[in-house]
Amino acid sequence: MGTASNMSEHVLIVGGGYVGMYTALQLRRKMRRRLRDGQLKITLVDPQSYMTYQPFLPEAAAGNLEPRHVVVSLRRVLPGVTILNGRVTGIDHALREATVRVVERGEDEPEEIRTVSYDLLVFCPGSISRTLPIPGLAEHGIGFKTVAEAIFLRNHVLRQLDIAASTTDAETRRRALTFVFVGGGYAGVEALAELEDMARDACEYYPDLDAKEMRWVLVEASDRILPEVGVDMGKWTVDALRRRGIDVRLQTLLKSAENLDLVLSDGEEFGTGTLVWTAGVRPNPLVKETDLPLDDKDRVKATAELTVEGVDNAFTAGDIAAVPDLTKPGEFCAPNAQHAVRQAKVLGDNVVAALRGGQLKAYKHAYAGSVASLGLHKGVAQVYGIKLRGLPAWFMHRTYHLSRLPTLNRKARVTADWTLALFFKREVVSLGTLERPREEFKLATKKY
Structure with missing residues (x-):
């Protein structure tokens, strides 16, 4: 790595997720004087102007948390850092240049392409959903990696209840009340469990709906779910979900989803109004548009010190490393939130050490265990060999992730949301029309 004496100290951070944001925070805190005196410049590039704490997305989708409270404004917490909202489309590290497509201003506006020169690269663009060439999936599937998807899914589920309660057609009602999630990892299980819990509560306000009419299906290709919590707790989770009436299909594949008429590998065919795809992640495609070394899984090759293997002045961490x-x-290391959170701290410290000409530290984390929420007051956990289920596991899930949530501001707001939920029922209003804000105005301007 270079040292402060031979670097002009322009740091480019690609990705505004937990790793990117925390690295920028560490640089601000520990190199405040250089940043203030203009000796250090930090540029962070991301399409969004905020960082999303993804472990809280299921609770945001279920209405337990205000969606704005699970995101952190990059500009608010990183004063002095240049936030460039756009997508990096290529990196030539040999030339120390990144090509950035600035966030589109509108369909009719020309694209703005910028070239950003840098001296030290922090590459952490994260992952995207791993999809398969299944007929109908691209047209009808819903992902669950962003706060926008969480908000959409919440509104969509409540909208399906509205449809079911209003229609006189039996087939339309049945499809509206059928919810299918593909993928039995954290995202799929927690999202399904939280939303099923919310929908069951919402049925109280639909006199013409019986919660037993709803059909929730979890499709998983392997023979277990939540592998991170261990075999025993994974089996317990399957049993717990089935006791709630959730149809858990193990060793089953989705073969087709054309027109939302699903075909499963076990031979069953049925229609649905909701198909959520959470079957794993893969590195951001940007990795292929760089000259950084990749492994056979398209991940950037990294050292234990979180530098890019065989490359000077480049760091990486998170899902793509x-x-x-x-x-x-x-x-x-597995591409999960637990590693990303811990790698972020080591990466931030190592970038500071590199700029100061100091010694880099290796990332070494003994796996402590995992926790997962299964709805309000329900959870499963295995931490340091101790197995927990139900309320204790749910409490541990909230406590752990609250401690990892960045900024005191967000910790306080999330705690306030949870406290208010002790005294008031959660909101079950669908605001799906937010996705079509000009529809009403178009109707008003229509000529008859």
Whole structure:
């Protein structure tokens, strides 16, 4: 790595997720004087102007948390850092240049392409949903990685209840009350469990609906769900979901979703109004538009110190990085929030050390365990070999993630949301019309 004496100290951070934001925070805190004196410039590039704390997306979707409270404004917490809203479309690290397509201003506006020169690169654009060439999936599937998707899914589920309660057609009602989630990892299980819990509560306000009419289906290709919590707790979770009436299909694949008429590998066919795809993630395609070294899974090759392998002045971490797991020789860290949160701190410190000409530290994290929420007051956890279920696991899930949520402001707001929920029922209003804000105005201007 270079040192402060031979670097002009322009740091480019690609990605405004937890890793990117925390790295920028560390640089601001520990190199405040250089930043103030103009000796250090930090540029962070991301399409969004905020960081999303993804572990809280299921609670935001279920109405337990205000969606704005699970995101952190990058400009608010990173004064002095240049926030460039756009997508990096290519990186030539040999020339220390990144090509950025500025966020589109409108369909008829020309694209603005910028070239950003830098001296040190922090590459952490994160992952995207891993999809398969299943007929109908691209047209009808809903992802669950962003706050926009969480808000959309909440409104969509409540809208389906509205449709079911208003229609006189039996088939339309049945499809509206059928909700299918593909993928039995954290995202799929937590999203399904939280939304099923919310929909069951919402049925109280629909006299013509019986919660038993709803059909919630979880489709998982392997023989278990939530592998991170262990075999025993994974089996317990399957049993707990089934006791709630949720149809858990293990060792089952989605074969087709054309017109939302689903075909499963076990031979069953049925229609639905909701198809949520949470079957894993893959590295951001941007990795292929760089000259950084990649492994056979399209992850950036990284060292234990979170530098890019064989490359000077480049760091990486998070879902797109193949970081060696020093606690399991020969293996790599899994692309999950637990590693991303811990890697972020080491990465931030190492970038500061590189700028100061100091010693870099290796990332080594012994796996402590995992926690998952299964709805209000329900959860599952395995931490340091201790297995928890129900209310204790749910409480541990909230406590752990609250401690990892960035900024005191957001911690206070999330705590306030949870406190108010102890005294008031959650809101069950669909605001799906927010997705079509000009529809009413168009109707008003229509000529008869």
